[in-house]
Amino acid sequence: MHFVCNGIHPLLRLVVVCASLFNRRGAKHIWVEQSLSFSGSRLQPKVTPSPVSGPAHFHQLAGKCFIHTESTYKYEFCPFHNITQHEQSFRWNAYSGILGIWQEWEMVNNTFTGMWMRDGDACGTRNRETKVIFVCSASSKLAQVSEPSTCVYSLTFETPLVCHPHSLLVYPTLSETLQKEWDEAEQARYEGLITEQGYNNLLKGIFEDAGLLKSEKVKIKLPEVVADSGTHNSLHKCTEDLEKQREEVKRLRSLLTQHNIPFDSEQTHEPKGQTTTTVKEQHPRGDHGLLDQL
Numbered sequence: 049m050h051f052v053c054n055g056i057h058p059l060l061r062l063v064v065v066c067a068s069l070f071n072r073r074g075a076k077h078i079w080v081e082q083s084l085s086f087s088g089s090r091l092q093p094k095v096t097p098s099p100v101s102g103p104a105h106f107h108q109l110a111g112k113c114f115i116h117t118e119s120t121y122k123y124e125f126c127p128f129h130n131i132t133q134h135e136q137s138f139r140w141n142a143y144s145g146i147l148g149i150w151q152e153w154e155m156v157n158n159t160f161t162g163m164w165m166r167d168g169d170a171c172g173t174r175n176r177e178t179k180v181i182f183v184c185s186a187s188s189k190l191a192q193v194s195e196p197s198t199c200v201y202s203l204t205f206e207t208p209l210v211c212h213p214h215s216l217l218v219y220p221t222l223s224e225t226l227q228k229e230w231d232e233a234e235q236a237r238y239e240g241l242i243t244e245q246g247y248n249n250l251l252k253g254i255f256e257d258a259g260l261l262k263s264e265k266v267k268i269k270l271p272e273v274v275a276d277s278g279t280h281n282s283l284h285k286c287t288e289d290l291e292k293q294r295e296e297v298k299r300l301r302s303l304l305t306q307h308n309i310p311f312d313s314e315q316t317h318e319p320k321g322q323t324t325t326t327v328k329e330q331h332p333r334g335d336h337g338l339l340d341q342l
């Protein structure tokens with residue numbers, strides 16, 4: 049006995065109340081509430097979500113959604129996809145919006161500490177964004193929502209997936225190549241060859257290559273090709289320059305010899321030999337350091 053509310057503009061979302069008159073016994077009003085789907089035409093994501101990444105046992109969450117209602121808002125968290133908020137109100141203009149689209153992981157100390165959902169609906173001059181943090185629990189559910197600063201939301205996701213003490217380690221999720229790069233960065237930091245900032249930059253690059261952080265690198269083919277040929281050019285040029293310098297050293301040496309001026313011929317070879325032995329010695333220490341860290 050329901051009258052379907054066809055013909056009402058889809059932008060007039062949320063609750064559509066239509067009255068219908070029927071029933072032989074007289075003019076009786078039957079109110080039919082119909083919630084139109086929010087996710088259709090109304091919510092327009094600004095960006096596409098990043099690919100699924102991070103701990104393998106988290107990948108099973110892709111395609112699922114978790115709902116939490118707090119005061120008058122319903123929150124929906126779809127891991128690796130989006131977070132939306134729907135005001136539970138009968139007002140015609142009740143708020144419904146995107147709090148963020150899946151972008152990247154937050155990592156501290158070799159540990160995944162949160163999922164960043166960014167580029168949500170506009171909020172003044174910026175876009176809404178949400179960090180989802182994890183808490184060990186017997187079952188998966190969205191537990192808590194707060195807004196630590198304007199238009200930046202924090203959501204707690206309770207899940208058994210984070211209960212194992214090693215469940216959120218970053219290093220084991222990386223490919224062998226990237227693990228090796230991290231080992232090398234770790235060693236260079238240990239040896240004081242790079243600054244803390246240099247180390248963090250290397251790590252950022254590794255995480256970007258792993259797809260854990262959203263890359264700021266331009267992802268079109270052409271610049272890579274240009275960069276590659278640039279490398280070849282500079283390598284070629286470097287070899288040429290080195291050859292020129294060798295010639296120059298040879299020339300100066302013979303000049304000194306000609307004029308009977310003594311010079312220390314060892315000096316040029318010494319630093320090279322030193323570097324080689326140091327590197328050999330450093331490897332076992334660096335590897336050990338990394339094992340300690342894990």
Ligand SMILES: *[C@@H]1O[C@H](CO)[C@@H](O)[C@H](O)[C@H]1NC(C)=O
Pocket residue numbers: 087091092093111112113126129130131132146
């Ligand atoms: C949010 O993610 C869910 C699950 O993947 C999807 O069905 C829905 O269309 C998404 N909504 C928006 C507004 O992106």
Ligand SMILES: *[C@@H]1O[C@H](CO)[C@@H](O)[C@H](O)[C@H]1NC(C)=O
Pocket residue numbers: 156157
């Ligand atoms: C990272 O780990 C080190 C050593 O275990 C610890 O001293 C430091 O407080 C940790 N930092 C954070 C932000 O957790």
